[in-house]
Amino acid sequence: MFDSKHVRVFDEVVRTGSFAAAARNLGYTQPAISQQMKALERSVGSSLFVRVGRGLKLTDAGEVLARHAADILGAISTAQQQMTAIVRLKSGRIRIRAFPSASATLIPSAVASIKNQYPGIRIELSEGEPPDSVEALRRGDCDITLAFTYNTATEQPASDDVFAVPLLDDPLIVLLPVGHPLARRRSVELAQLAEEQWIAGCVRCRSHFVQACAAAGFDPDIGFTTDDNLAVQSLVAAGVGISVMPSMVQSFIRHPKVVSRLVAPAASRTVAAYTLAGNQNVPVTQLMLEALREAAEEMRRGA
Template structure:
C-alpha cells in the first residue's frame, strides 16, 4: 500500500527534476525527500530512480508510476473534497424508514425544514412498520427508522439500536360524521361494543383486541387493511368504524369522517431508532434533529 505523502513527493520530484528542487517546492530538507523516496521504493519493491551524473533518471518502474501518480493524487483530492462536503453537511444521503402515519405527518415537515437549510442532503424514504422495520435497520438497509410501541405489547429491539423517544400518540376512533356518538368530544370504548370494526396492521390490531378485552367485549371485525386511506373510505361509506392513532386525524380526506378520543385513554409511543455508531454521522444526526424538532412541536397538539 502506497503512502499518499510519498506519492505527492514523488510527483514533485518528477515535475521539478531533482530532490533539491522538490525539497524547495515542498518546504522539506533534501535528506527528507531522499528518505521518502527510499521508503516508496521499499513499498513498490524496485528502484524508481537511477543516478546519472549529478542528476536522476526514472527507471521503467518510475515511468510506470509517473503515468499513474497524477491520477492517484487527483482521486485523493476528489475524495478529500467529497468527505469534507459530507462532514460540512453540504452533501450526504440518509435512508429513512417510517410507518405510514408518521410518513404522512412528521416526515414531510421535517424534510421541508431540512431542504430549506441543507439542500444538498438527500433523504431516501422507505415505508415499514415494526418489528420488520427494526430488523431492516439492524441489517443496515436503512439509517433511521421511525417505529411505535403500545403499552403492554412488547417489541424486541436489537441491542445495537438506540431508541430516541419522539412523542405519544393518542388513540382515537374514526366515526361517520352522522354517527350518534360523533357529537361527543370523547367516546368510551365499551359504548362501541356493538359496532362493526375495521382493523389495521397486525400490531395495531393486537392492541385493539387487547383494549376491547379490557372493556369486556370481543369486537366484530368486518375488514382488515393496512391502508389508512382505505380505512377512511370504509368509515365514510358507513360499513364500519376504526380505532386509529391521532396522527391520522391530520390527514383525514373525507368530510363524512370524524375522529374522537377514546376512553379509557390509550397512547402509543413513537420513537426513532438508529444504529449507535450512526449517531456520529453528520447527515444522520441532522435528520434526527429535524425529526425531533417537528415531533416536539406536535406534543400536546
C-alpha cells in the same frame, strides 16, 4: 502499501528533476526529501532513481510509479473533497423507511427543513411497517427507520445494535359518524361500543385493538379490514362501522362526516426513529434525527 505523502514528494521530484528543487517547492530540506524517497523505495521494494551525472534517471519501477502517481494523487484528492463535502453537509445521502402515517406527517416537514438548508443532500424514502422496518435497518436497507410500539415489553425493538430517538406519543382515538349517540362526548370507553361493528387496520394495530377490547370485556365484531385511511373514514361516515386508530392517522385527512374522540382509558402508541448504534454520529444522520425531533415537536404544539 506506500504512504500517499511519499507519492506526492516523488511526483514533485519527477516533475522538477531533482531533490533540491522538490525541497524548495515543498518547503522541506533536501535531507528530508532524501529520507522520504528512501522510505518510499523500501515500501516499493525497489530503487526508483539512479544518479546520472548531476541529474536523476528513473528506474523501471520508478517509471511505472511516475505513470500512476498523478492518478493516485488525483483519486486521493477527489476522495478528500467528497468526504469533506459529506462532513460539511454539502452532499451525502440518507435513506429513510417509515410507516404510512409518519410518511404523511413527520417526514414532509423534516425533509423540507433539510432541503431548504442543505440542497445537496439526497433523501430517499420507502415505506414499511414495524417490526419489518426495524429488521430492514439491521440489514442495511435504510439508514433511519420510523416505527411505533404499543407500550408492551415484547414490542420494544431497542437493543445494543439499535439507537432509538423517541419522537412522540400518539393517542388512540375512536372514529364515529357525526350522528352517533356518543359523538358528543369528549372521550368514549371501549366497553360502551361492545355491540358495534368495527373496521380494523393493519395486522399489528388490529392485534393491539383486539387485546384492548378483551381487556374491556368483549370480543369485537370486525366486519371490515383495510389499511387505507380514507376507506376507513368513508366507511365510518357511511354508518357501516366504527374504528379505533392512532390520532396521527387522521391528522392529515379528515372526513367531514366523521368525528374523533379519545379512547378511555387513555391509550397510545410511541413513535420513535431508529438507526444503527454509532450511526447517530454521522453528520447527515444526526441532521435528519434532529429534523425529525423538530417535526414531532411541531405536531405536538399543533395537536
